[in-house]
Amino acid sequence: MFKNLPDYVEDPILGLFDAYRADSRTRKVNLGIGIYCDEDGRVPVLASVRAARERLDGAVPSIYLPTEGLPAYRHAVRELVFGDTTADLQERVVTIQTAGGTGALRVGAEFLASTNAQPRISMPAPTWVNHQAIFQAAGFEVSHYPYCTPDGRFDIEGALAAMRDLPAGAVMLLHPCCHNPTGIDPSREQWERLLDAIAQRALLPFFDMAYQGFAEGPDDDAWAVRECVRRGMPCLVASSYSKNFSLYGERVGALSIHASDLETAKVLGQLKVVVRRSYSCPPAHGAALVAAVLEDDALNAQWRAELEGMRQRMLGVRASLHALLAAELPDVDLSFLLQQRGMFSYSGLSTAQIDQLRSRHGVYVVSSGRVCIAGINASNIAQVCEALVDVMGRTSEPREQITRISSPA
Numbered sequence: 300m301f302k303n304l305p306d307y308v309e310d311p312i313l314g315l316f317d318a319y320r321a322d323s324r325t326r327k328v329n330l331g332i333g334i335y336c337d338e339d340g341r342v343p344v345l346a347s348v349r350a351a352r353e354r355l356d357g358a359v360p361s362i363y364l365p366t367e368g369l370p371a372y373r374h375a376v377r378e379l380v381f382g383d384t385t386a387d388l389q390e391r392v393v394t395i396q397t398a399g400g401t402g403a404l405r406v407g408a409e410f411l412a413s414t415n416a417q418p419r420i421s422m423p424a425p426t427w428v429n430h431q432a433i434f435q436a437a438g439f440e441v442s443h444y445p446y447c448t449p450d451g452r453f454d455i456e457g458a459l460a461a462m463r464d465l466p467a468g469a470v471m472l473l474h475p476c477c478h479n480p481t482g483i484d485p486s487r488e489q490w491e492r493l494l495d496a497i498a499q500r501a502l503l504p505f506f507d508m509a510y511q512g513f514a515e516g517p518d519d520d521a522w523a524v525r526e527c528v529r530r531g532m533p534c535l536v537a538s539s540y541s542k543n544f545s546l547y548g549e550r551v552g553a554l555s556i557h558a559s560d561l562e563t564a565k566v567l568g569q570l571k572v573v574v575r576r577s578y579s580c581p582p583a584h585g586a587a588l589v590a591a592v593l594e595d596d597a598l599n600a601q602w603r604a605e606l607e608g609m610r611q612r613m614l615g616v617r618a619s620l621h622a623l624l625a626a627e628l629p630d631v632d633l634s635f636l637l638q639q640r641g642m643f644s645y646s647g648l649s650t651a652q653i654d655q656l657r658s659r660h661g662v663y664v665v666s667s668g669r670v671c672i673a674g675i676n677a678s679n680i681a682q683v684c685e686a687l688v689d690v691m692g693r694t695s696e697p698r699e700q701i702t703r704i705s706s707p708a
Contacts, residue, residue: 312428312665319663327661328679333479333642335542335609335673343545343609347602351591364580366571368396368553372586375593376553380508380538382518382525391528393566394555395574396581400509400539401429403554407505407535408437409573410556411470420505421465422472423458425645425667427479430472430507439470447481447645451635455489459496467501476520477510477641480669484514484640490523498532509539512606513613514640517543533558540589542642543606549585609673613642616675623684628691644670652690660686 309317315331337343367373377394397403412418420434424443431441442465445457462471473493478484485493497504504527511520527534533556540551556566574580592598621636636644646668648656656662662683664670675683 310428315663315665318657322661322663324661326682327663328674328683329663330671330674330683331663331665331669333542333671333673334547335545335642336676337609338612338676340674340676340678342547345545345602345605347592347598347605348544348546348588350598350601351588351595355587355591361583364396364583364586366574366580367567368581369583369586369590371594372396372590373553375590376538376540377555379511379517379593380521380524380536380553380555381528381557382521383528388528390563391559391561392555392557393561393563393570394553395567395570396586397537397552397554397574398578398581399541399550399552400507400537401433401552402550402578402581403537403539403552404430404433404507405437406570406573406577407537407554407556408434408439409577410570411503411505411535412438413569413573415468418470419466419468420470420472421461423474423478425480426472426474427507428667434472444471446478447483451483451638451645451647453483453485453489455485455492458493462496462500462502465500465502468503470503470505471497473504473506473523475506475508475511475523476514477643479509479641480643480665480667481645482639482641482643482672483645485523487522490526494523494527494530494532498530504532504534506534506536508536510542510641511538512543512603513610513642516610517603517606528557531559533561540585543609544585544589544592544602546585546588549588550582551585551589613672616672616680617644619680620672620675620684623680624687627684627688631691642671642673644672646670648690655690656686659689662686 312332316329319327319329319331334342373394373396377392381388381392397406418439420439421442421444422430423446425446434441444461445454448454476484506524508521508524511517514520524536536555538553541547544551592602617636621633624633639645648664648668650666653664653666653668656664660682
């Protein structure tokens, strides 16, 4: 019965993590998987979350949540994402709890596919490796729009040109902040042009917001989403609280749908249908923690301060990495390290250089050249710099290629 199964193709990020764990060297650095680590190289337990856990543990029985999730969590997330708790907005937005941001994407994809016989989506090239698989599995025809210019900026003209080839009703996948894998974000003026074009072409924006707070702060990072809503444009938002609450194993996510003429009861009902036939109901514990933090003024303020500390640490890593590398590679343009935002930096290193990083130095980077800035700290930054200088110096590529390490691989 199971003899004709296809071979399993390892996910490039999870497969890299397995290779890292199997490496017997004590001097090794994992810059592949997207997990925020503190200066000691540990996944932090935020003090605000710890305080919420102490309040909750043992106080609430572990029972099934409603299909749409914990009511307090849904309300708190809607406020965090949209920044507006007026009754008018509540009538135009449906938010459900999901099993992580990945679950939000899949539920949203299934929901949209159920309303369209030939669903189409255009996503950035590059984008998170799982995006295409999620939407293809839901029946979408997937195309891509160019995201990066050769000198490492957002390709606004390429994106606008690609939009002109999309039919009305097609979905545009957008990263509101901290684009994965490049760390390159549109400016507000570029966002204005994108949203203008999306409205003119009657496209549907689907925002994947996995890093709210890591670029400029929670409110500024949601600007594109909130501007879309301010204009009265329909949109979907998949949000994740793995990174900014450091709750990776709790699978805390949400899907929000906004439209000016939204029939909220019908939309909520259809979303519940999708969830029910998938995982039935979302996990309870992480949602309770997030809701407890966001609904308490003191804990909310403490969380925002902790989030700002995480953001500032990553900015400091970028500055230190830039200074150390620039001292050793004065002819290489490394400005991208300071311009990109969030957890990731798109190095543009070649496949050969990435292989050498791993084999010679025990420094693990995904095949796209994406480097997890949050995995660098005072104890390993010298090793990372030494490795990068070594592999870049050993390359046989022309010098002009080396100086463009900020461009896509």
